[in-house]
Structures are given as structure tokens and as C-alpha cells.
Amino acid sequence: MHEERLDLSSIELEPERRELLVAAIMARAASGLRARRSARGVLVLVGMWRRPVIAASALITAASVAALLLGSGTAEAVPVATADLYDALQLEQPVREWLSEGRGPTMVDLVSAVEDGF
Amino acid sequence: MADDTDAELVVRAREGDVGAFEALVRRHLRVSYGAALAVTGDAQDAEDVVQEAFFRASRRLDDLDPPAKFLPWLLAIVRNHAHDVRRRRRVRATDELHDDMRADGAAVDPGRSAERDELRRRLVDAMATLSDVQREVLLLHDVEGWKHREIAALIGVAEGTVRAHLFHARRAMRASLGTELLEG
Numbered sequence: 001m002h003e004e005r006l007d008l009s010s011i012e013l014e015p016e017r018r019e020l021l022v023a024a025i026m027a028r029a030a031s032g033l034r035a036r037r038s039a040r041g042v043l044v045l046v047g048m049w050r051r052p053v054i055a056a057s058a059l060i061t062a063a064s065v066a067a068l069l070l071g072s073g074t075a076e077a078v079p080v081a082t083a084d085l086y087d088a089l090q091l092e093q094p095v096r097e098w099l100s101e102g103r104g105p106t107m108v109d110l111v112s113a114v115e116d117g118f
Numbered sequence: 119m120a121d122d123t124d125a126e127l128v129v130r131a132r133e134g135d136v137g138a139f140e141a142l143v144r145r146h147l148r149v150s151y152g153a154a155l156a157v158t159g160d161a162q163d164a165e166d167v168v169q170e171a172f173f174r175a176s177r178r179l180d181d182l183d184p185p186a187k188f189l190p191w192l193l194a195i196v197r198n199h200a201h202d203v204r205r206r207r208r209v210r211a212t213d214e215l216h217d218d219m220r221a222d223g224a225a226v227d228p229g230r231s232a233e234r235d236e237l238r239r240r241l242v243d244a245m246a247t248l249s250d251v252q253r254e255v256l257l258l259h260d261v262e263g264w265k266h267r268e269i270a271a272l273i274g275v276a277e278g279t280v281r282a283h284l285f286h287a288r289r290a291m292r293a294s295l296g297t298e299l300l301e302g
Contacts, residue, residue, distance in 0.1 A: 029143075
């Protein structure tokens with residue numbers, strides 16, 4: 001096979017045209033690239049706050065469940081819970097115990113329930 | 119920055135490093151321009167195509183996988199846009215303004231010698247007869263100085279296939295232009 005390199009230099013851009021073209025490309029692309037840097041900064045910030053936010057959400061959830069269960073236990077209008085009602089509501093065993101004892105779950109109860117696959 | 123791989127530059131450009139993207143532009147401008155010029159046949163159209171292709175690439179960097187494949191990915195953008203431009207130009211081929219621009223080469227590029235313009239026109243016409251892959255292999259090897267194995271790895275074919283593409287591309291170019299115009 002013929003290995004002689006072809007001279008294609010005449011189709012190349014002249015240096016000044018080349019620099020103008022680079023400048024034109026970068027003028028259009030730069031704002032989008034800078035926006036990427038800003039977006040990345042926001043993501044890093046969110047990443048730093050993610051774990052504390054998740055922990056706070058878990059605490060709020062636990063507190064809300066407890067408040068709801070305690071509230072329902074003390075309400076006068078709520079009929080006395082029976083085993084049939086628990087069955088009809090398909091309540092899990094830990095929840096039945098909390099209701100029958102008239103209390104909300106403690107953090108230990110919640111952790112135990114989660115570990116037991118509740 | 120000159121020693122960084124394409125993959126490293128792409129990763130940094132994705133993070134918003136403007137300098138890294140400019141390094142990619144400078145590194146691949148010549149072959150992109152050659153590919154665009156060979157399809158459009160017009161210097162100004164080729165510059166517009168290259169500018170648009172790099173701009174689109176800057177917006178779509180997250181679509182590129184793996185980052186090391188920046189050049190074939192970029193050349194695909196260049197090729198597609200260049201074919202679009204050529205199609206549109208054919209549609210407006212009877213446009214009076216367009217005819218004036220083509221007839222008056224000096225209006226497009228006043229500083230260039232007539233001899234160089236003529237050689238370029240003949241080269242571009244000859245390259246237009248090549249397939250996309252032949253043209254890109256020719257540009258990468260004879261303009262950019264890449265080795266056969268580097269081109270093979272880049273476009274995902276065997277080294278022998280690259281040699282065959284190069285052989286057929288050169289033969290077609292010589293048939294169109296004659297050897298005296300082409301030996302480097």
C-alpha cells in the first residue's frame with residue numbers, strides 16, 4: 001500500500017482565522033460551562049446537608065407517629081379497640097401492643113420494629 | 119493542560135472548567151474543520167459548522183460515555199450538522215445572494231491567494247467524494263499525524279481496516295488531483 005502522506009495543508013485554517021474561531025466558540029460555550037460550575041456548587045452544598053436533613057426527617061416522623069397514636073388513645077369518641085378491629089385494620093403486633101397499652105412507641109420500639117421487618 | 123487526556127479534560131469541563139473545554143477545542147479544531155469543510159465545501163459554512171458543533175458538545179457533555187470517546191463523538195456532531203448545512207444550501211442553491219457569494223470568493227476570504235484558493239477548492243471537491251470514515255481517517259492520519267493503531271482504537275475498528283480506509287482515500291484523492299499536488 002502507498003504510505004506517502006498527502007499534503008492537505010491548504011485546507012487548514014490560517015492562524016488568525018483559527019484564533020477567531022476559538023474565541024467565537026468559547027464566547028458561546030463559556031456561559032453554559034460556568035453554569036455547570038454553579039450547579040455543581042449547589043449539589044455539593046445539598047450533599048453536605050443531606051445526612052442531617054435525613055436524620056431530622058426521621059426524628060420528625062417518629063414524633064408524628066407517636067403523637068398520632070397517643071392522640072387516638074386518649075380520644076373519647078374512639079370506640080374500644082378489639083382484636084377484630086385490629087385484624088380488620090391489619091395492624092402489626094407491635095402497634096397492637098402500643099394501642100392496648102395506651103402509649104406511643106418509644107425510639108427503642110421503633111428501632112426494634114424496623115429491625116424485625118415491620 | 120496539553121498533556122491531559124481527552125477523558126481528563128472532559129471530566130473537568132463537565133465540572134465547569136472553561137480552560138479544559140478550550141483545550142479540547144484547540145486540540146480538535148483542525149480535524150473538525152477539515153471534516154466540516156470536506157462536507158460543506160465552503161470555508162465559511164465549515165467555520166459555522168465547527169462553531170455550532172463545539173457549542174452543542176459543550177451543552178451535551180453529560181451524554182458522552184465514556185469521556186475518552188470525545189473525538190469520535192464530536193466528529194459525529196460535526197458530520198451531522200455539516201450534512202444538514204449542505205442539504206439546506208442545496209435547497210437555497212438558486213438564492214441570488216448565495217450565488218453572489220460563491221462567485222466572489224474574495225468577499226468570503228479576501229486575504230487568500232488565488233492559487234491557494236484553487237488548490238483548496240480542488241482538495242475539498244476530492245475529499246467530498248470520500249466516505250465519512252475514509253475522510254476522517256485521512257484527516258486524522260495525514261493532517262493530525264495520528265498512528266493507525268490510535269485511529270483504530272478511536273473509531274473502534276481493526277488496525278488493518280484503518281490502513282484499508284487510508285489506502286482507498288489516498289488513491290481516490292490522487293485519482294482526482296494527481297500526485298504532484300498532494301505529496302507532503
